[in-house]
Amino acid sequence: xxxxxxxxxxxxxxxxxxxxxxxxxxxxxxxxxxxxxxxxxxxxxxxxxxxxxxxxxxxxxxxxxxxxxxxxxxxxxxxxxxxxxxxxxxxxxxxxxxxxxxxxxxxxxxxxxxxxxxxxxxxxxxxxxxxxxxxxxxxxxxxxxxxxxxxxxxxxxxxxxxxxxxxxxxxxxxxxxxxxxxxxxxxxxxxxxxxxxxxxxxxxxxxxxxxxxxxxxxxxxxxxxxxxxxxxxxxxxxxxxxxxxxxxxxxxxxxxxx
Amino acid sequence: xxxxxxxxxxxxxxxxxxxxxxxxxxxxxxxxxxxxxxxxxxxxxxxxxxxxxxxxxxxxxxxxxxxxxxxxxxxxxxxxxxxxxxxxxxxxxxxxxxxxxxxxxxxxxxxxxxxxxxxxxxxxxxxxxxxxxxxxxxxxxxxxxxxxxxxxxxxxxxxxxxxxxxxxxxxxxxxxxxxxxxxxxxxxxxxxxxxxxxxxxxxxxxxxxxxxxxxxxxxxxxxxxxxxxxxxxxxxxxxxxxxxxxxxxxxxxxxxxxxxxxxxxxxxxxxxxxxxxxxxxxxxxx
Numbered sequence: 001x002x003x004x005x006x007x008x009x010x011x012x013x014x015x016x017x018x019x020x021x022x023x024x025x026x027x028x029x030x031x032x033x034x035x036x037x038x039x040x041x042x043x044x045x046x047x048x049x050x051x052x053x054x055x056x057x058x059x060x061x062x063x064x065x066x067x068x069x070x071x072x073x074x075x076x077x078x079x080x081x082x083x084x085x086x087x088x089x090x091x092x093x094x095x096x097x098x099x100x101x102x103x104x105x106x107x108x109x110x111x112x113x114x115x116x117x118x119x120x121x122x123x124x125x126x127x128x129x130x131x132x133x134x135x136x137x138x139x140x141x142x143x144x145x146x147x148x149x150x151x152x153x154x155x156x157x158x159x160x161x162x163x164x165x166x167x168x169x170x171x172x173x174x175x176x177x178x179x180x181x182x183x184x185x186x187x188x189x190x191x192x193x194x195x196x197x198x199x200x201x202x203x204x205x206x207x208x209x210x211x212x213x214x215x216x217x218x219x220x221x222x223x224x225x226x227x228x229x230x231x232x233x234x235x236x237x238x239x240x241x242x243x244x245x246x247x248x249x250x251x252x253x254x255x256x257x258x
Numbered sequence: 259x260x261x262x263x264x265x266x267x268x269x270x271x272x273x274x275x276x277x278x279x280x281x282x283x284x285x286x287x288x289x290x291x292x293x294x295x296x297x298x299x300x301x302x303x304x305x306x307x308x309x310x311x312x313x314x315x316x317x318x319x320x321x322x323x324x325x326x327x328x329x330x331x332x333x334x335x336x337x338x339x340x341x342x343x344x345x346x347x348x349x350x351x352x353x354x355x356x357x358x359x360x361x362x363x364x365x366x367x368x369x370x371x372x373x374x375x376x377x378x379x380x381x382x383x384x385x386x387x388x389x390x391x392x393x394x395x396x397x398x399x400x401x402x403x404x405x406x407x408x409x410x411x412x413x414x415x416x417x418x419x420x421x422x423x424x425x426x427x428x429x430x431x432x433x434x435x436x437x438x439x440x441x442x443x444x445x446x447x448x449x450x451x452x453x454x455x456x457x458x459x460x461x462x463x464x465x466x467x468x469x470x471x472x473x474x475x476x477x478x479x480x481x482x483x484x485x486x487x488x489x490x491x492x493x494x495x496x497x498x499x500x501x502x503x504x505x506x507x508x509x510x511x512x513x514x515x516x517x518x519x520x521x522x523x524x525x526x527x528x529x530x531x532x533x534x535x536x537x538x539x540x541x542x543x544x
Binding site for chain 2: 118
């Protein structure tokens with residue numbers, strides 16, 4: 001793993017980005033969810049996706065993580081187009097971390113087993129090594145005392161932090177976060193967002209779908225407003241959230257503050 | 259912390275509930291007595307009762323044949339345990355085979371579908387007769403031809419087909435988001451099946467599996483049609499000698515002695531794991 005700088009590079013840095021999505025199209029039957037969508041995430045960058053439900057945020061994240069087959073377009077991770085069917089999808093997914101809205105922890109496994117599963121099965125670590133790394137990561141997300149617990153014994157915030165630890169322990173090149181606080185009680189949202197802000201300061205490359213505008217303003221170097229399957233407006237948080245140029249963006253933000 | 263003194267209102271409510279409970283108990287007791295008395299009356303006033311009592315409930319005959327039948331039951335129990343274990347393993351493998359997607363495994367999937375269709379659709383008795391009398395006719399030198407073995411084989415064929423459908427229902431009950439989470443971590447399809455889907459699937463269908471295991475305990479008595487000397491066959495031989503049917507009742511009694519505690523144990527196990535269904539969480543609703 002390359003050393004990560006602690007200061008984020010400027011947004012939309014020139015040169016080759018870590019992730020470049022271009023011309024992405026995905027439809028479910030007649031319903032076009034992603035329509036010729038372009039997006040870039042620079043190394044150590046943090047791009048936040050905003051937009052109404054159904055605007056395609058989740059589908060975009062799932063498509064990038066190869067959990068949805070796309071109709072057209074390319075998903076280049078370090079210059080390799082993952083949308084090509086001859087690319088090893090399992091290996092590609094192993095390079096990215098995904099955190100889901102509903103946590104999706106494995107209910108039949110302890111927190112520790114959830115976190116050590118991929119290191120042992122996918123990354124070839126032995127049990128001792130994997131458990132040491134998992135304990136370290138769980139301690140980091142504040143779950144040192146929950147290692148032996150099962151997911152249904154944890155609060156929503158704890159479950160989501162365990163799910164983040166499960167993704168982080170594999171040292172992902174890109175972390176995809178799909179509305180990770182939407183299922184949480186308001187008083188539990190803070191603990192998860194704090195953790196993400198910390199990862200951001202450490203230079204983790206992140207693509208985040210969220211409805212937390214204050215959080216977006218704090219962590220994003222680029223905010224993309226998705227509308228009808230495209231990036232309708234994008235720019236710095238100040239540009240998009242502070243002074244949106246397009247009508248749809250203004251309407252969306254106005255509804256949030258209403 | 260204040261100590262709670264039930265209010266006047268709470269005491270009234272408690273007294274009312276206690277009264278209703280006494281009344282419910284009284285009604286239940288009365289209806290049980292009435293129904294039992296009615297059943298008894300129908301039985302003893304039936305024209306053939308005197309004769310039936312002698313041929314089905316002869317106490318001397320009962321104690322006479324019981325040890326022999328119990329010995330036969332030991333064979334049933336061994337057939338049950340072995341056929342049950344083999345059926346569970348085979349049923350799970352069949353269900354997993356059906357979830358594979360590799361093109362090379364298409365013949366396997368097709369074979370599993372055919373197997374399940376056939377052995378679920380044919381009566382157990384017919385499978386027993388065909389296996390018990392058909393296979394020995396092939397004169398395969400390596401095939402054991404004891405009735406107990408062939409009977410167990412027939413039970414395995416039928417029960418593994420049923421169990422595979424239960425396992426398949428369990429596999430389909432695992433939420434797709436679990437698969438998405440596993441695949442997102444880089445697990446292959448096979449690793450996801452083995453480590454994430456199957457363990458959760460089995461948990462989800464434990465009650466249904468245990469029911470089938472209890473049913474197999476009873477169906478182990480069917481091997482008697484092949485001449486295996488089990489509890490039912492021993493009873494049959496005794497009946498043929500005396501023309502008294504008490505041995506059948508004795509065999510039924512012994513089967514109940516095993517299956518009732520087994521059923522209760524299964525129910526207790528399911529209840530402990532939270533499978534109490536509509537009688538569980540909803541029971542407190544007035």
